Amino acid sequence: MGLRCNRFFEQQKPVEGSSEYQFEYKGADWYFASQDNLDKFKADPEKYAPQYGGYCAWAMASSKTAPGNAPFWTIHNDKLYLNYDQKVQDKWLADIDGFIEKADASWAQLEKE
Incomplete structure (x- = not known):
């Protein structure tokens, strides 16, 4: 998928993610810019997913x-x-x-x- 969804909320823009911080959710691969962003998404994906x-x-x-x-x-x-x-x-x-x-x-x- 490639979206860094929690960055929309924090930085008010999409931010390039890294395969280092990857998570599979609902059959798609999601990439994040940091471990912190990945952890936030894992804790509440429905909050951040489009x-x-x-x-x-x-x-x-x-x-x-x-x-x-x-x-x-x-x-x-x-x-x-x-x-x-x-x-x-x-x-x-x-x-x-x-x-x-x-x-x-x-x-x-x-x-x-």
Whole structure:
């Protein structure tokens, strides 16, 4: 996966990780910049992992999947959301709460399937 999720929260940006600090979570390899970051993630991965399995949150609100990309991220109510690109993120930012409500419902349905 390559995301350093807790760095979004601490440094307000994605930070390059290292294979030295690697952890497998939900079938993906996650890389961290330090042992401290790895330990924080291991202690509470749901706090740091992006919502909707890392898919684009705006797409999920439309019951679709598209890859989320690290440069296009938002932390809202202490949760990390990724978007596909800047155009999509601009749409997302216009109604985050409304899109989250729809995306949560779509994600719940997708997880059932």
